[in-house]
């Protein structure tokens with residue numbers, strides 16, 4: 561045995577074959593190299609697979625081309641109450657807005673809304689109620705009313721955060737108490753939108769945000785500018801949009817990119833709601849359906865292809881605003897609603 565150890569090693573006891581030491585070392589090195597190469601090629605394969613997964617995620621975040629290569633306009637599904645975004649994710653078409661709500665009001669409103677069937681919530685860092693929105697969701701999740709993955713949360717990067725957009729997204733995640741945000745928007749155009757947009761794209765790659773979009777971009781030119789640097793196209797444009805400002809030109813223009821327009825101020829916003837609720841056309845249509853004018857207006861938003869996020873802290877209004885899936889406006893009624901348009905905005909930002 562000693563002899564064998566000095567001159568070589570016994571590789572197989574039964575065969576009693578002795579391999580010279582140098583040969584054995586060469587063999588060990590060769591085997592080690594083979595093993596190393598195998599493990600390298602395996603990790604390359606793993607890398608390739610994970611790159612494919614990333615590519616697939618990217619495919620999901622780009623608009624879906626139709627058979628003839630065109631990009632399909634997003635369709636609203638009134639049964640599931642959702643629309644499939646160009647990011648590949650489903651977004652509810654009716655939600656709750658939280659502008660002007662305190663954290664406490666936001667928590668209660670979100671909680672009530674979830675019990676009523678709402679799954680979409682719109683907030684922003686600027687509103688300072690992300691904590692309340694998050695708490696409302698967490699309360700409903702804890703009570704088994706809903707699962708996190710069934711809820712769609714939108715937030716927006718505040719203009720004063722535009723120099724620190726990545727941090728702004730982290731702050732939103734922290735305050736909402738979520739590990740991802742469904743839709744993040746640039747709140748309004750600024751001087752460094754490109755850098756802010758790129759920070760949102762990075763957040764998508766990092767899994768912090770699922771879809772991204774823009775808010776308060778009103779013209780095809782403004783949209784084109786974003787498209788000129790976007791690697792991930794916007795999924796949603798959230799703009800002032802109501803019966804007196806329908807901006808169908810923008811909707812038509814972005815439709816070919818699979819971009820959906822979402823209406824803020826669906827009722828005209830505080831201080832203007834009575835002008836909207838008391839509109840003669842709306843009132844007459846409401847009477848014929850036995851619905852409130854708020855419900856007619858919301859149904860019009862959805863049938864016109866606009867996601868709507870009426871704001872409210874009143875549980876009765878919140879419940880009323882969701883009762884719009886049991887009737888339909890006729891083509892003639894939709895034409896009448898279109899004729900109410902005056903291309904008139906209430907705000908100028």
Ligand SMILES: NC(=O)c1ccc[n+]([C@@H]2O[C@H](COP(=O)([O-])OP(=O)(O)OC[C@H]3O[C@@H](n4cnc5c(N)ncnc54)[C@H](OP(=O)(O)O)[C@@H]3O)[C@@H](O)[C@H]2O)c1
Nearest residue numbers: 657658659824825826827828829854870871872873874877
């Ligand atoms: N991206 C942006 O720059 C931007 C700007 C503005 C708003 N937003 C978003 O859009 C959301 C909607 O806009 P908004 O909340 O300002 O205006 P809005 O939805 O047009 O109107 C809200 C007002 O309507 C009242 N209301 C709601 N439902 C009602 C009903 N069924 N009957 C009677 N009154 C009713 C609310 O009062 P009660 O509380 O009493 O129900 C509130 O005074 C905001 O909450 C926010 O999330 C975004």
